[in-house]
Amino acid sequence: MNHRSQKNGSWPHLAVWRVFKYLKYYPWHISANFLFNMLAVFFNLFTFVMIVPFIDLLFTNTPPQPTLPPFELSQSWVSAFITYELALFEGKFGLWKCLIGVALIYLAFSFLSNLCRYLAQFFISPMRNGITMRLRDDLYRHITILPVSYFNARRRGDILSRMSNDIADIEWGVLTSVIALGKEPINILVFSVALIFISPRLFLYFLIVLPLSLWLIGKIGSSLRRNSERAQRQLGGLFAVVEETLGAIRTIKGLGQESIRSSLFCKSNEQHTNSSIRVSLRRELGSPLSEILITFGLLFILVLGGMAVLRGEIPSSLFILFVILFARLIPPVQALIRAYNNLQKADAAAQRIFEIFDADERIKQKPHAAIMPPFSHSIQYRDVSFSYTPEGEDPVFVLQHLNLTIPKGETLAIVGPSGAGKSTLADLLPRFYDPTAGSILIDGTPITDLDINSLRKQIGLVSQHCILFNDTVANNIAFGCPDYSIENVIHAAQIAHADQFIRQLPQGYQTPIGDSGLTLSGGQRQRLSIARAILKNPPILILDEATSALDTESEHLIQQALQQVIKGRTVIVIAHRLSTIANADNIVVLDHGRIIEQGTHQQLTATRGAYSRLVKMNIEGDF
Numbered sequence: 001m002n003h004r005s006q007k008n009g010s011w012p013h014l015a016v017w018r019v020f021k022y023l024k025y026y027p028w029h030i031s032a033n034f035l036f037n038m039l040a041v042f043f044n045l046f047t048f049v050m051i052v053p054f055i056d057l058l059f060t061n062t063p064p065q066p067t068l069p070p071f072e073l074s075q076s077w078v079s080a081f082i083t084y085e086l087a088l089f090e091g092k093f094g095l096w097k098c099l100i101g102v103a104l105i106y107l108a109f110s111f112l113s114n115l116c117r118y119l120a121q122f123f124i125s126p127m128r129n130g131i132t133m134r135l136r137d138d139l140y141r142h143i144t145i146l147p148v149s150y151f152n153a154r155r156r157g158d159i160l161s162r163m164s165n166d167i168a169d170i171e172w173g174v175l176t177s178v179i180a181l182g183k184e185p186i187n188i189l190v191f192s193v194a195l196i197f198i199s200p201r202l203f204l205y206f207l208i209v210l211p212l213s214l215w216l217i218g219k220i221g222s223s224l225r226r227n228s229e230r231a232q233r234q235l236g237g238l239f240a241v242v243e244e245t246l247g248a249i250r251t252i253k254g255l256g257q258e259s260i261r262s263s264l265f266c267k268s269n270e271q272h273t274n275s276s277i278r279v280s281l282r283r284e285l286g287s288p289l290s291e292i293l294i295t296f297g298l299l300f301i302l303v304l305g306g307m308a309v310l311r312g313e314i315p316s317s318l319f320i321l322f323v324i325l326f327a328r329l330i331p332p333v334q335a336l337i338r339a340y341n342n343l344q345k346a347d348a349a350a351q352r353i354f355e356i357f358d359a360d361e362r363i364k365q366k367p368h369a370a371i372m373p374p375f376s377h378s379i380q381y382r383d384v385s386f387s388y389t390p391e392g393e394d395p396v397f398v399l400q401h402l403n404l405t406i407p408k409g410e411t412l413a414i415v416g417p418s419g420a421g422k423s424t425l426a427d428l429l430p431r432f433y434d435p436t437a438g439s440i441l442i443d444g445t446p447i448t449d450l451d452i453n454s455l456r457k458q459i460g461l462v463s464q465h466c467i468l469f470n471d472t473v474a475n476n477i478a479f480g481c482p483d484y485s486i487e488n489v490i491h492a493a494q495i496a497h498a499d500q501f502i503r504q505l506p507q508g509y510q511t512p513i514g515d516s517g518l519t520l521s522g523g524q525r526q527r528l529s530i531a532r533a534i535l536k537n538p539p540i541l542i543l544d545e546a547t548s549a550l551d552t553e554s555e556h557l558i559q560q561a562l563q564q565v566i567k568g569r570t571v572i573v574i575a576h577r578l579s580t581i582a583n584a585d586n587i588v589v590l591d592h593g594r595i596i597e598q599g600t601h602q603q604l605t606a607t608r609g610a611y612s613r614l615v616k617m618n619i620e621g622d623f
Contacts, residue, residue, distance in 0.1 A: 015347055016347040018354055020174075022131040022134050025134065026131075029124060033120045033123045033124045033182055033183075036120035037120045040114075041183075044109075131171075135167060135170065139163060139167070147363040147432065162356065165235055165349075167349070169348075170346050174346045176342055180338070180339035184336045185332075185336070188332050195325055198318055198322045199305070199314055199318075230275045241261070301322075301326060363431055363432075363433070363452070365452050366448065370451065372442065372450045372451065372455050375458050376443055377443045378443065379405070379406040379441070379540070380404070380440065381428075381438070383438040384401075384435045384437070385399055385402070386398050395436065398424045399594075402593070408539075409568055409569065409570060410570060411566055412584060413575065413584035413586070413587045414426070414574045415590070416590035416591055416614075420592065421593040422544075430455065460536045460540070461533065461542045462533045463529070466516075468525055468529070469516075471513070476532065478532075479532055498524070498527040498528055539570060540571075541570070543571065545575060586599070
């Protein structure tokens, strides 16, 4: 459903209501909150009802009725009952004791009302924070299962904004409104019934101004939602600028572009601020506007009610009670208006959150997918084509009709110019993407028929972009291997020629390496990535420019270690350096997504074709 297709001024879009599905986890909290809200409202009503005896005792000289009239559900019988009982109490204990008794009853009702109000919040607080926690957990889990292609077309800063600010807006807007919707309607209903009970005609006068109030509130809410959507998008762009700046701070400083980036940030920040101001002004307009309208209704009632008192149609004490109870309608009505406006604002955040939940998961696992058995024979690419182009557009193929067989235990090297499709070919194997056409088989089984996790457990990946976490050295090496021992970690580090520099760190293997491992050099980070793949011990290993960040000496040491590691494994190597690929069992040359040459280093060199030209361009290995 396209949420934006609904008419302006309608009740908030479907997106914001989808948050309410999390209420199913808290039935007891909701029930307890409703119960104590009901009790708080009734006790609060009785505190105001006790004002009538005070007024009657102090200002009314009307003699009490000698007997209590027969019961009937009416305002006159309740007034007669209160007057009769007060007269008996006053005649027995005196006026002062009667006043003290009424005051103590008032105090007791006030205490009970506030106690129940606190208990209502006591039960709703775990629900409010729990729903936010569950929503954030579900969003994070969903982000982790989305395909890589989803993130290629989106800015990470915008996703971070949705995880933080949009969820905060949902907590403030939706869940605060849940609390208001669980309490304020009870207030309005109970006090309205009491007002009707006292004087139906006076209450009817108030309803005259109600349609105008609802129409104005709807107009404000519609404007609020539009401005909130704009502000949320601009905040996502602001986060994206910050994220890009932090990721490229060295480049920005090196090129002297600090002022340009600052100007870009200031412009985005100003746009977001202006939108936020408009949101704030419209949100705050609801309460004073509603109070003005209700005050107008109150004055209208004061004039008409005062005339009724002068004509003797209603006792003065009951009229005062009516006015007080009517004034008590203002706070809950204002709270509902704020809840409505908060829902309008939160709807913009909810739409952005559920855009992620509703994103098409292109990498889909078949129901009851088979667990992949140990790899035993070969990997086959059958007529594989691939395009990053979104559906509905003319595809631009990165790979075209590619056929390739990789026997178990063979090392395959993939070479070619930039943009030839080398990394894409490797990324298709662990299903970071699925082929646009054709299929990939492992031991004769299409990988789309296999459980994704069991497939990826048998594949190790070392990328040219080292992915490390803000954790210890040991935990970074053991990432993906929860049941590890420190001895195994050390052994993997020794093979990757990382053990020596690790032991020189302040806390050795327990040294935190900072965000993305920036406290280490590029070569050190790459060796930790290689050690991680070695510890995983997969039968299939993908090395995507795995030694690109290493100096010649370190590369030579790791190449020696990798020669030991790759024995008995199937290895796919993507590299530019001749030293990395010369010993491969098979070399594939890609150009514009097609295999143009294939063979061993000696065979391809002898043909003096594309591979030979690449070697001659830089005999030391950088092509």
